[in-house]
Amino acid sequence: MNPDFSSASAPTSASLRQAYAACPLCESTDIARLRSDACHTHPLWHPELGETLDWMHCQGCEHVFSRHYWGPRGFELLFSRANEGQVAGGDLDRLRHTWAPVVERVGRQLASAPWLSDLVWLDVGCGNGGLVMTADEYGFIAMGLDVREQAVQRLQALGYRAAQGDLDRLEVSDPVAVLSMADVLEHMPYPRQALRRARAALAQDGLLYLSCPNLDAASWRAMTAQGHNPYWAELEHFHNFSRATLMRLLVEEGFMPVDYTVSPRYKSCMEVLARRV
Numbered sequence: 001m002n003p004d005f006s007s008a009s010a011p012t013s014a015s016l017r018q019a020y021a022a023c024p025l026c027e028s029t030d031i032a033r034l035r036s037d038a039c040h041t042h043p044l045w046h047p048e049l050g051e052t053l054d055w056m057h058c059q060g061c062e063h064v065f066s067r068h069y070w071g072p073r074g075f076e077l078l079f080s081r082a083n084e085g086q087v088a089g090g091d092l093d094r095l096r097h098t099w100a101p102v103v104e105r106v107g108r109q110l111a112s113a114p115w116l117s118d119l120v121w122l123d124v125g126c127g128n129g130g131l132v133m134t135a136d137e138y139g140f141i142a143m144g145l146d147v148r149e150q151a152v153q154r155l156q157a158l159g160y161r162a163a164q165g166d167l168d169r170l171e172v173s174d175p176v177a178v179l180s181m182a183d184v185l186e187h188m189p190y191p192r193q194a195l196r197r198a199r200a201a202l203a204q205d206g207l208l209y210l211s212c213p214n215l216d217a218a219s220w221r222a223m224t225a226q227g228h229n230p231y232w233a234e235l236e237h238f239h240n241f242s243r244a245t246l247m248r249l250l251v252e253e254g255f256m257p258v259d260y261t262v263s264p265r266y267k268s269c270m271e272v273l274a275r276r277v
């Protein structure tokens, strides 16, 4: 698998942020402001990013999303402050224990053991590298992608495969068996396009692993009711999916969800496995 990043779609303007003209999932213009939240307490906040986040609700498909998504200048400000949790290092046994259930769940959906058939696992947004290291341990040919140079270098220093880049500019020479996006989709301005990219990189019957917060979860509802739901101040998220909106999106983009579970890694998070059809 040879990732190739063309520069053809690289952004050219230096704008801070752009407003969604319509719902990013269904393109309905029947959208209304749901709420506004202060975001200056976020660890990646910068005065240039503004004091509040507006959250919108689509009357057409029920999707909840931010009024704006960051342009090149906004992303530059956010990525300039990658924290230690987003690069490899620290307690690696803790990371192995965290990711082993995910790798095992994927393994149960496969026809053969990964080490018998050289199955490639591509982890998009690999961050601290825990999923790449654990998939490698279970016999996958695991590879991480991340926009952060530091995250890629730390994985490579431990002898793992990693490349700098993002899904928008990814081309693969050979389709991969597993593509994971752990806590990634909610960061992408247009998730439908991201899923199309993921599908194009996956082999027929390949598996997509996704995790993201679920705004229908009991803990989400309780945090919101008590006025301390941190996701409403999350500068890096543009989308708040429910299980229903995520599953529908997957089906519309050519995936069959085959597994759902509660994610133990973050508050209110869900994990979905879907097969490319």
Ligand SMILES: [Zn+2]
Pocket (backbone or CB within 6 Å): 023, 024, 025, 026, 027, 028, 058, 059, 060, 061, 062, 063
């Ligand atoms: Zn919509």
